[in-house]
Amino acid sequence: MNASSLPIRIVVADDHEVVRTGFAALLDTQDDFTVVGTAADGTDAVRVCREQRPDIVLMDVRMPAMDGIEATRRIAGSAGEAPRILILTTFDLDEYVYDALRAGASGFLLKDVTAEHLFDAVRIVAAGEALLAPTVTRRLISEFARMRPSAQGKAGQPLGSLTARETEVLKLLAEGLSNPEIAARLVVTEETVKTHVSRILAKLGLRDRTQAVVAAYESGLVVPRSRTG
Amino acid sequence: MGRVNHRLGGLSLAVRRIASIPHAPAAATIVLAIIGAAQALAWAASNSTINRQPTGGELEVALMLLSLATTVPLGLLWTQPAIAAAVVTAACGLSLLVFHTLTVAGTAVALVLLYRLGRYGTPQLLAAGLATLFLPLALLGRASPGVHAYTVLLASLGQAMAWAGIALRARAEATEHSAARQVIAGSLLEHAARGERARISRELHDVVAHHISMIAVQAETARLTTPGLPTPGAQRFSSIGDTARTALTEMRRLLGVLREDTGDEPAQPRRPQPRLNQLNELIDEAREAADTTTRLIVRGPPVTLDPGVELAAFRIIQEALTNSRRHAPGAAVDVELHYTPRELRVSVRDNGPGPPVTPQQIGSQPLSHGLLGMRERAAAVGGSLRTGRDSSGGFIVEASLPAIEAALPTSPADDPEIYSGPAEAAG
Secondary structure, eight states, X not given: OOOTTSOEEEEEEOSOHHHHHHHHHHXXXXXXXXXXXXXXXXXXXXXXXXXXXXXXXXXXXXXXXXXXXXHHHHHXXXXXXXXXXXXXXXXXXHHHHHHHHHHTOOEEEETTOOHHHHHHHHHHHHTTOOBOOHHHHHHHHHHHHXXXXXXXXXXXXXXTTSOXXXXXXXXXXXXXXXXXXXXXXXXXXXXXXXXXXXXXXXXXXXXXXXXXXXXXXXXXXXXXXXXXX | OHHHHHHHHHHHHHHHHHHTSTXXXXXXXXXXXXXXXXXXXXXXXXXXXXXXXOOTTHHHHHHHHHHHHHXXXXXXXXXXXXXXXXXXXXXXXXXXXXXXXXXXXXXXXHHHHHHHHHHHOSXXXXXXXXXXXXXXXXXXXXXXXXXXXXHHHHHHHHHHHXXXXXXXXXXXXXXHHHHHHHHHHHHHHHHHHHHHHHXXXXXXXXXXXXXXXXXXXXXXXXXXXXXXXXXXXXXXXXXXXXXXXXXXXXXXXXXXXXXXXXXXXXXXXXXXXXXXXXXXXXXHHHHXXXXXXXXXXXXXXXXXXXHHHHHHXXXXXXXXXXXXXXXXXXXXXXXXXXXXXXXXXXXXXXXXXXXXXXXXXXXXSTHHHHHHHHHHHHHHTTOEEEEEEOTTSSXXXXXXXXXXXXXXXXXXXXXXXXXXXXXXXXX
């Protein structure tokens, strides 16, 4: 999606200098990345994003003044082409995952990620792909199961504009399948799946696949399965 | 009083031991019945001799039956104390009224039953009511002075026994209640202590996890951004990073367990664990919330201490401020940090009414949970905590925490410059 000639513009927001400068230095070693700013708290992050218009924000959750999830909500909700946000956490994801995704985050990264994973993650999210590891998807599902035990009732409501085929693609997407996997399942080419996905995103006004997954769960299109089922 | 109680206790123990012999009640009833009947017969015999009246045996029979009516109901002592007491009282009354006499056995049974009814029976006040029936006999009695004195004695002793039973019962019930209350309070405290310990432990692990992740970040940064780093060096950094990641995986598992122990906790905080450089904010909040004078006094050269110690100090101050607000609303509060080379002394004192006077008061207030938590916090970092009455009469919380200096400031914001400002402004 992104033009390969232009580097991906990145902002790093973390209240710890070590993380901020460390990640910025790491990212700058890649030719296709450029770190355009850093922020020490949520308020700062919102301001830097407004000024720099980055493609990607690496956002810490625990920050003084304004936490990373609130900052994510403000940045993702800003006018125009909002940056995609990768949440950085030291801890396990359970407690943040739901709030962060609702706030508009596109993926999660642990702070102790290896440099190679970090680079991959940034490229994936910049391309609009979902960055949800199977474990994260599983957590997301159980979180929805806990929070919305009766989501079924509202099924189909906001997704009415999708064709039957697109709905099917969205369902598979929400189960955590990649494009090639969806293509194999539906016996179509990967190109066709990509077309479907971008139509789904356009019709529902979503930023990326992660948000499409959230929308699928929230609308009740996909009902979290209980472990016994 | 204590000795009397003690002796009574010994006596009641002995009585209880005898009473617990399987056939003791029945045996006692039979023995008393026989003694009573014998005395009645003896009295009838002597009476008829004195009066020289032919009785034809009716007097003996009537007295015998009445005497048995005053003693035999003792057999119902355990099962029907109310009925037994009523029958015996009536029989005693009748005996005194008609024959102007009462056997010693009947008197003893009446007294025992009245006591027993007051102590264990229902309705317990019936005992006092029954004992009162002897009163008119004592007041209006036309019997000989000897018998009249005996009736008066019975009326007063009967009342005394009935009320003794009632009083002992009330005391036993009160003791039972307070024992139950203490058990509940104890287990609540224990529960709170366990939750508090889990929370403290979680917060400390949180701090450690953060540091380990910093190691991982720095190892990766060094590996890829150090110019001219030879391959072996890169490999070393790589393995440092791997070790940190492994440690973190374990840490996360541990944190998961600790979180289960504090299940009723609010969701994972989105703020970093607080340190002393946020103390001004905390005191500002306290000042606004309580609308009173809250001062921060810093003595000695402030240094950045180990994050665990600073966290403990922060939480202790936070809890102490909350306590002051709750128990001494409107009181002025002084927060003091005293840095010495060996320790950080933290004190929070207010000019309120001071600590509650009796232990019961402390136990009945949520205050004790807070104190417990503060003590656990201090102990967790190798310090100690004291609470009590300040020299000025208010409440004081004092903690001594070891002054372990932080190995490295983790961010420039950790500089203790924050204390340089005049923090004494009053609300």
